[in-house]
Amino acid sequence: MTLDYEIFELGDFALQNGAILREAKLAYKTFGTLNAAKDNAILYPTWYSGQHYDNEWLVGPGMALDPDRYFIIIPNMFGNGLSSSPSNTPEPYNAARFPKVTAYDNVRAQHRLVTEHLGISHLRLVTGWSMGGLQTFHWGAMYPGMMDLLAPFCGSAKCSRHNFVFLEGVKAALTADGAFQDGWYKEKPHKGLRAAARVYAGWGFSQSFYREELDLKTLGYASLEDFLVSFWEGFFLPKDPNNLLAMLWTWQNGDISANTLYNGDYKAALNAIKAKAYVMPGRTDLYFPPEDSENEVANMLNATYVPIPSIWGHFAGGPGTNPVDVKFLDDKLKELLAS
Numbered sequence: 367m368t369l370d371y372e373i374f375e376l377g378d379f380a381l382q383n384g385a386i387l388r389e390a391k392l393a394y395k396t397f398g399t400l401n402a403a404k405d406n407a408i409l410y411p412t413w414y415s416g417q418h419y420d421n422e423w424l425v426g427p428g429m430a431l432d433p434d435r436y437f438i439i440i441p442n443m444f445g446n447g448l449s450s451s452p453s454n455t456p457e458p459y460n461a462a463r464f465p466k467v468t469a470y471d472n473v474r475a476q477h478r479l480v481t482e483h484l485g486i487s488h489l490r491l492v493t494g495w496s497m498g499g500l501q502t503f504h505w506g507a508m509y510p511g512m513m514d515l516l517a518p519f520c521g522s523a524k525c526s527r528h529n530f531v532f533l534e535g536v537k538a539a540l541t542a543d544g545a546f547q548d549g550w551y552k553e554k555p556h557k558g559l560r561a562a563a564r565v566y567a568g569w570g571f572s573q574s575f576y577r578e579e580l581d582l583k584t585l586g587y588a589s590l591e592d593f594l595v596s597f598w599e600g601f602f603l604p605k606d607p608n609n610l611l612a613m614l615w616t617w618q619n620g621d622i623s624a625n626t627l628y629n630g631d632y633k634a635a636l637n638a639i640k641a642k643a644y645v646m647p648g649r650t651d652l653y654f655p656p657e658d659s660e661n662e663v664a665n666m667l668n669a670t671y672v673p674i675p676s677i678w679g680h681f682a683g684g685p686g687t688n689p690v691d692v693k694f695l696d697d698k699l700k701e702l703l704a705s
Contacts, residue, residue, distance in 0.1 A: 423686025462549025520683030
């Protein structure tokens with residue numbers, strides 16, 4: 367089988383928590399061609415459970431992320447099953463023993479990919495949805511001189527306390543299945559995955575989405591139960607639970623100031639971001655409410671608050687679910703890239 371992505375071998379990669387991810391691997395895919403000046407590169411990190419395939423809806427001819435104009439790099443987050451993850455790491459750091467990886471670790475690895483492996487010293491844009499947004503904020507704070515533009519959408523610079531609590535529900539559902547066996551399962555703990563899917567279902571889309579019955583009228587499901595089984599359980603069942611838990615930990619501990627650069631000073635980390643930024647929350651996103659984005663923008667030097675006017679909740683930002691939201695997002699990215 368021919369892979370449609372490449373692997374950057376990081377070697378023994380020291381993590382923030384003190385562990386070493388031995389023979390660490392960063393999977394990535396590129397679109398388009400790097401120009402002679404090497405100034406047309408866009409970095410577009412993945413999101414919770416997503417792989418590079420799941421980002422491709424925002425890439426295409428005539429779109430903001432146009433491979434005919436830009437060199438687009440999609441790095442896969444640690445834990446997503448393609449880059450180093452619980453499911454593909456050899457003993458002893460396999461499965462439930464996979465080390466804790468932060469967004470800071472992910473972005474340091476991506477920086478090495480961009481600079482060492484691809485030979486790029488400056489990025490035109492860094493953008494991403496959800497946890498991709500978390501990584502986008504990290505890029506801006508960790509390497510403030512390295513990009514012209516930032517566009518995190520439906521994401522945050524720090525996991526809020528409320529968001530943390532939501533994720534505790536997902537974690538509890540995954541680990542409550544007897545078949546989970548503390549992460550050393552022999553067979554897929556499908557009860558836990560189905561339960562996690564139902565926890566997620568109440569958060570991924572907004573109250574208005576359900577009130578307007580968009581699951582039936584727009585997405586074409588036969589009933590609410592059909593939507594919960596087909597869309598949500600179908601979304602979670604192919605995933606590896608240890609991978610989901612590894613990325614969940616990364617999400618819960620996401621904080622652009624939790625490093626030696628800023629020593630927990632969150633406002634200083636936001637204030638250090640130099641790039642021109644569009645911070646784009648979903649107006650009805652239950653994970654990352656617009657108030658959090660307003661707070662981020664208030665502490666950034668060159669940021670504009672651009673809410674997505676949608677009742678699709680968190681899914682206003684991806685993964686290409688609603689064409690109206692895709693157009694809004696694409697238009698704003700074109701506007702930002704033209705500036």
